Amino acid sequence: MEGSFIGSRLAIAITASVHALFATFIVGGMLLGATAESVGVLTRDERYERLSHSIARTLVLMSATVAFLGVVLVLFLTILWPNFWTLLFRIMFWPLIFEASMFLGEAACLYPWYYSWGKWPRKTHLLIAWLGATFGVVAMVMIDTVGSFLLTPRPVAPALHRMLNPSMVQLTLHRFAGNLSWFGFGIAALSAIRYLRTKDPRERAYHEWAGAFAITLGFGFLLLMPIIGFSYLKAIRFASEGAFGRLMLGEKSWIFVLQVFLIDVLILVGTWYMFRIANFHYRDNVYFKRYRLITFLLLAVAAVVFVMPYQMRYIPFAEYFTSAEVNPWGKMQPNKYIAMGVMIGLGILNYGFYLGALRFKTEWGGGGRLPQVLLIVLGLFTIFSMINMGYARENARYPYLIYGKMTIEEEREIGLGGGSREGPTSRQENPEERNRQAPRGLEETRKR
Amino acid sequence: MRQSIRDWFDERVGLDIFERMLQKPLPKRGAWFYTLGSATLTLITLQFITGAFLMFYYVPDGEFAESSIRYITEQVRYGWYLRSMHRWSANLLFIVIGLHIFRVFVSGSFKRPREMTWIIGAFIFWTVIGIGLTGGLLPWDSNAHWIGTVFGNTLSYFPLVGRFLRSALLGGEHVGTLTLTRFYALHVWVLPLVLGILITLHLYLIRKHGLFGSVIEYRDQIRALEAQGVRRESIIVTKMTPDETEPFYPAQVFRDSIIAFSLITLVSLFSTLFPFSPYRGEEPPPTRIIPRPEWFFWSVDEWLMYFPGKLIPIGLVLITLFFLFLPFIPFVERHPEVSPIRRPVSTIIGAWVYLFIIILAMMAGARIFNY
DSSP: OHHHHHHHHHHHHHHHHHHHHHHHHHHHHHHHHHHHHHHHHHHOOHHHHHHHHHHHHHHHHHHHHHHHHHHHHHHHHHHHOHHHHHHHHHHTHHHHHHHHHHHHHHHHHHHHHHHTTTTSOHHHHHHHHHHHHHHHHHHHHHHHHHHHHHHSOOOSOSHHHHHTOTTHHHHHHHHHHHHHHHHHHHHHHHHHHHHHHOOOHHHHHHHHHHHHHHHHHHHHHHHHHHHHHHHHHHHHHHHOHHHHHHHHTSTTHHHHHHHHHHHHHHHHHHHHHHHHHHHHHHTTOHHHHHHHHHHHHHHHHHHHHHHOOSBGGGSTTGGGTOOOSBOTTTTOTTHHHHHHHHHHHHHHHHHHHHHHHHTTOOOOSOSOSHHHHHHHHHHHHHHHHHHHHHHHHHHHTTTEEETTTEEHHHHHHHSTTOOOOSOOOHHHHOHHHHHSOOOTTOHHHHHO | OHHHHHHHHHHHHOHHHHHHHHTOEEESTTGGGGGHHHHHHHHHHHHHHHHHHHHTTOOOSTTTHHHHHHHHHHTSTTHHHHHHHHHHHHHHHHHHHHHHHHHHHHTTTTSTTOHHHHHHHHHHHHHHHHHHHHHTTTTOSHHHHHHHHHHHHHHHTSTTTHHHHHHHHHTSSSOSHHHHHHHHHIIIIIHHHHHHHHHHHHHHHHHHHOSOOOHHHHHHHHHHHHHTTOOGGGOOOOOOOGGGEEEIIIIIHHHHHHHHHHHHHHHHHHHHHSOOOSOOSSOOOGGGOOOOOOGGGHHHHHHHHTSOGGGHHHHHHHHHHHHHHGGGHHHHSOSSOOOTTTOHHHHHHHHHHHHHHHHHHHHHHHHHHTO
């Protein structure tokens, strides 16, 4: 029975992760597609038109997958975790219904948007694109209401408090920026792959330009993520302290360290790419070369400080490198804040230099393979980062399914995933117990 | 008869100046966006009028301030309405002024020869913030007391001059009657006077240079000159083709009137439906009061939350630098291009800044809601 219970968790986790990955891509895609088409109309630049058209095609292909995965997820929840799903659906009936309706609206706009290309009047076409994007954002807000409630619930009544729970706004903003960043990096990676596969100079020029344009969004929104994330974590800390402790200092803190590492990589690789593309403009500037070197050094130091874990014992394989259970330098605060500030500050500055150089770039297609490889790396790390962050958020509240209200053991009582009639042990019942630091070497810690 | 009255005035005050003003050309395209300036002026005027009426009854004394507010709200005929009009128009003013600054920035209206118009506009923005800040203390209830305390403490974190600033503004280490009188003097006398002077200068410069700096002003001329081989940096164009413009009167006056009327109606409607009252249910005991800043300071509040402990001075200095930077924008972006599409760096950075401010405000709002 234990095996089937773990199997149910695994099935739901995988389906939810993949569904979320595609769904967020679509929300970001509708927004960026509508923006690209609008910019194309304003500038009469055909490249924007082509970009928005290919975005529309990608989204049409993906929306069916998202719908399928969504249905599978609901099916799994209904069959495997009926207790939890019934409770959640009763509490969040209207947001869930509204979310499904908004997704329907988004799909109803997406298909005409793609299939009426060049047939409908331009204003109608733009209107349908923006309408679809709006539906997508509203659907995201609705599902964030549900998702945030699971981690930081408030009393069910009144409805406004239930919906505007302590982490709802932060999660929505975090996902909004995250979706656009993820889509930007995703499209940049796809453009890079196309660039590497084609030999046609005109095609290469377009794909290099598309990658550079997508990065302006991907990297720009990436810079917002740690700032919003900081506020999000603070909201979790005040509302669900046990979950915060588990994620930041407890046994799952290694996931968060991994997330910080991924953000470090994205900022460093993104900066490298931007410098490569902007090089043509600043090539003869001696001061800029020095600045570039100093920037990389500072970013590297800041990245190391930012990623330093406190609970060494929970970092996988750390025992091969150190015997320390906690970081001998302590929690390194406020140095970590300063490191984060340095990374964001330099990121904004470099972003400005990049945009400044793009204004003068007229020749595309001859940038070589390295920048395109960097874009692919960025795309892959973004996928990894999205999945990891979702995993971290959903695991933070363990052993609760709804923090402080319903444990996973209560689901085991009824659901097909389990069947054990034994009550939860004290460690499973109390999250503070689970997060209590255990000395390394104990068999229990090894198992974990 | 009408002509003779006109001539009488024309001889003495020079009506032709006003006539020339009314004939100033404006772009036809995007004309509704140009009503944001007059909308700001409408709301500021509403502030002056309602504020003057409130001054008739308000007592700036630590002992009587709160009771005088209650008196205005409960005893004075339509006092609640006037007070609500004052508060609601202040709230709307911050939204409208924010949109106005964004419009001016995006349409490049701050560029040569309108640098001084922008600089004075930035000073107006600072003054409005000052008026909003000082006004928050005047209700003299528990929340106002905490606003003063938090503001004073925040100021004291400023490197070198922090303690002096706090002492100068609060009239000591803590909030007291001296704080109230100082904030009152700043709110009803010093800052409005400064604001009046600045608005006069701003309007004069707008009339001198015209209030537009739109995309179409430069676009065709720049293209034509570039085609002749002239470098973009050296192009200065200040005129539009006549068919792209229309006189200020009557079309723009009509639009401005529509917006002004709509705003006054909106403020009046809000004041009637959601009046501000000193009673918000049972007032909690002082130990349970949670200080809540006005919503237009939420982004600043949230920003400072990112700088815990010893890092607060860094946050304060950064935000001060941001505000101090505003008047210098015309000297940083000097090329004559005004189209937001053709100056993507400025447009993207401007959009980012606004997005960031909105995000900070939303996060602060969520935090305050869930206290």
